[in-house]
Amino acid sequence: MTTGEDAGRDGGRTAARWAGVGCTAAVAALIVVVPWLLRNRLPDRLATHWSGGAAPDGSMPFRAASLFPAAIWLLVVLAVGLRWRRSWPTRRTWVPTALAPTATILVGAQISVVLANLDRTHWHDARQPTAGIAVTLVLAALTGVVTWRLTVRSAATAPPAPGPELPLADDEQVVWFSRVSNPWLQLLAALTGLLTVGAAVALALGLAAPAALWPMFLGGAVVSVATALCSSVRAKVSETGLDVAFGPFGRPTRRWAPAAIESARAEQRLPSQVGGWGYRLSGLGTTVMLRAGDCLVIRPRGRRTDFAVSVDDAERGAALLNALRARQRP
Structure with missing residues (x-):
């Protein structure tokens, strides 16, 4: 039986899917339309490549210069947006963060090319659009940061339910290690x-x-x-809390005291959920992804997103962290 909550979730996914299709089409149309709006003021071939000097060293016919960036955009969306495997999650929060700066770069590059060729009789007369390139890169960086922040905010959830907990005596000393490498x-x-x-x-x-x-x-x-x-990581849970050490020499290290952790749990995560391998930032928070499967996930106190690290025996590490939190609680 389908509940109202399930129907609302499915409706939200459908709306998000159509919104993505609309944004993809809008970006492709903008890339194509920009040069056509100024067709009468552009040469038959457009300068499209500069090797560092002011004079161009590559060009394309007008029609190809209009369509080629749009084709690149559609291929990028196809490669990033589709679920190529059934095991991939339906929602991959890193996708908007990857596509938004890409769209900004392609649109900005198209505008820069058009301005560089505007009112030129021959493509050799165009000059490198240095200012346009700089502005495009700055806007792409800002777009990526803003999109990531909005994605994190929309994906943030209420504090998770209490995770597993081990019974500990007041004077019992414990330690837990786990190490994974890629x-x-x-x-x-x-x-x-x-x-x-x-x-x-x-x-x-x-x-x-x-x-x-x-x-x-x-x-x-x-x-x-x-x-x-980012190729290896070691997690340690002890009386001092959680230590996550990176690299072959265990440096740098991130540390959380038991009082600084709101909750701990074990969770199954895939690289496709967080945007790949290594140290990843996504709508799920920060994930150290070295292999698919069990992850030790903590919610730092005062934060809306999680920190996760893919290690073996994650459930025992989470249970021990919760026990240490409970023992130190006033």
């Missing part, structure tokens, strides 16, 4: 680390121009360190 993230960290070392050696020996090697060195170093920190 071999694919560790492999990625190792490969990017080798790339960084190779770029450093090439810089030291002068094998290539520094302008070409420095981006490789800096980018490889950032990716390698960030991936290594």
